[in-house]
Amino acid sequence: MNQWLIAPILIPLLGGILQVFMGYAPISLRRTLALATTVLLLVATIVLLLLANDGQYRLYAFGNWQPPFGIVLVLDRLAALMLVLTGVLALFSHLFSLGGYDEGNRQFHGLFLFQLMGLNIAFLTGDLFNLFVAFEVLLIASYGLLMHGGGTARTIPGLHYVVLNLVGSALFLISVGMIYSVTGTLNMADLALRIPDLQGADLELVKAGGLMLLVVFGLKAAILPLSFWLPRAYARASAPVAALFAVMTKVGVYAILRVYLLVFGDHAGPLANLGMDWLFPLALVTLAMGVIGALGAQSLKTLVAWQVVISVGTLLAPIALGSNAGISAALFYLLSTTWTVAGLFLLSELVASQRGSAGDRIVTAPPMQNRTLLSVFFLVGAVAAAGLPPLSGFFSKVLILQSVTSGPEMAWLWGILLVGSFFTVIAYSRAGSIVFWRTVGGHIEDPPRLGGEVRAATGALVALSVIIVAFAGPINEYTDATAAQLQDRQGYVQILQTPMVQEDN
Incomplete structure (x- = not known):
């Protein structure tokens, strides 16, 4: 077993527990320890990325129980990629919170770290039930973070978020219960071996459970029609929380990739590619609805929240088609869109702080201080989000378009993605021109200073988004290898068949 696999879980767990008992400690001490924990977590995820880059699977079984028994963590290229994605996002979101956005809740840093722990469990677990547990851990923390800062404006969106996710959790538990009642296991590698042999009533019961799981993951990913809760909830959250939440929908996307390629992939007999014929059109409709929402957005945060919906549709369309090239392109886009959207959420808060009563609403206001810096940030973020050259959003969308073979799917994806990108440019152009350049007379009295953090x-x-372009070659090689590893289920399944060997590292 490789002991490094528990580091992304153990580090935020210990850091979060420490924060719980430090609720009344000086805030400077809590901030220092919280940021140090996040930095240490990022270092651990980078180590795991380097380990996973050799293409080997690594296993950690709690209690030394041989799979499929007990709690199992599995590291492969996809898990490592998601861990680093989250680690980088967490570091900068956490750093931003030190500018005063962590005040008002003594347990902000503890909740932040517990959510990271839940995310990392989700990316590493090799078991469906423990994936459910991971969802509950990160969701419980997210409930507290969503309400951070108080205010009635967050109450109703927060309530919708809580209720919908509780419904999703109930469906998740029911679906895994249905699958377990037939197969006697929830270990994903074990399920991949057992499901192709199912017949009759057992087959139908697992099929129903698998489709319910897809609904649950669709809710987490915010696929239409399960996405209407997202814009209001994300737009009302505090800036560092909204930035961290940029990865929350990607957990649903990750779960679809992991479960429906490994358990319900081409090898699964009658249940092969379960639900994928529905996923492709729903992804395109989600993309289109996100663009419509962006065009009608009345504030920068709402615009960015609809960008999250756009990114979900853009990600799931090539994934639903199932080709190596499409999955690789989606993973490249996932990196770009998650970090870009998070940066835009942070930027929206900075803009709001400099515009007085106008906030981040897309209306004219007196000239703001730091307009040049903020407008440059917005320009770079908007170009990357909309998919214009020369930034990462453009390259990732080109890869997605190139991944589709000739046929009706190509026509639909090309048409909706290109038209959607055009109208997304219009949405960002409208917002940027009004907020940054169409000013009215007057001045903003004593806007807060923008701190270095x-x-x-x-x-x-x-x-x-610029750095991704600079390293596009190595990143694309990694995503290509990740897609190939995902399609080759035999390596993952062999974890069950190979006795565990203790490793020094």
Whole structure:
């Protein structure tokens, strides 16, 4: 077993517990320890990425129980990619919160770290039930984070978020119960071996459970019609929370990739590619609805929240088609869109702080301070989000378009993605021109100073769209290898068949 696999879980767990008992400690001490925990977590995820890059699967079985028994963590290229994605996002979101956005809740840092723990469990677990547990851990923390800062404006969206996710959790539990009642296991590698042999009533029961799981993951990913809760909830959250939430929908996308390629992939007999014929059109409709929402957005945060919906549709369309090239392109886009959207959420808060009563609403206001810096950040983020050259959003969308073979799917994906990108450019152009350039007379009295930590965090996340382009070759090679590894289920299944060997590292 490789002991490094528990680091992304153990580090935020210990850090979060420490924060619970430090609720009344000086805030400077809580901030220092929280940021140090996040930095240490990022270092651990980078180590795991380097380990996973050799293409081997690594296993950690709690209690030394041989799979499929007990709790199992599995590291492969996809898990490592998601861990690093989350680690980078967490570091800069956490850094931004030190600019005063962590005040008002003594347990903010503890909740933040517990949510990271839940996310990392979800990416590493090899078991459906423990995936459910991970969802509950990160959701419980997210309930507290969503209400951070108080205010009645967050109550109703927060209530919708809680109720819908509780319904999703109930459906998740029912669906895994149905699958377990037939197969006697929830280990994903074990399920991949057992499901192709199912027949009769057992087959239908697992099929129903599998489709219910797809609904649950669709809710987590915010696929239409399960996405209407997202824009209001994300737009009302505090900036560092909204930035961290940029990865929340990607957990649903990850779960679809992991479960429906491994358990319900081409090998699954009558249940092969379960639900994928529905996923492709729903992804395109989600993309189109996100664009319509962006065009009608009345504030920057709402515009960025609809960008999250757009990104979900853009991600799931090539994934639903199932080709290696499509999955690789989707993973490349996942990196770009998650960091870009997070940076735009942080930027929206900085803009709101400089415009007085106008906030981040897309209306004219007196000239703001720091307009040049903020407008440059917005330009870079908007170009990357809309998919214009030369930033990462453009390259990832080109890869997605190139991944589709000739046929009706190509026509639909090309048409909706290109038209949607055009109208997304219009949405960002409208917002940017009104907020930054159409000013009215007057001045803003005593706007807060933009601290170095909030500038650095926002600038870093926005600048990642440039860095991704600079390292596009190695990143694309990694996503290609990840897609190939996902399609080759035999390596994952062999975890069950190979006795565990203790490793020094």
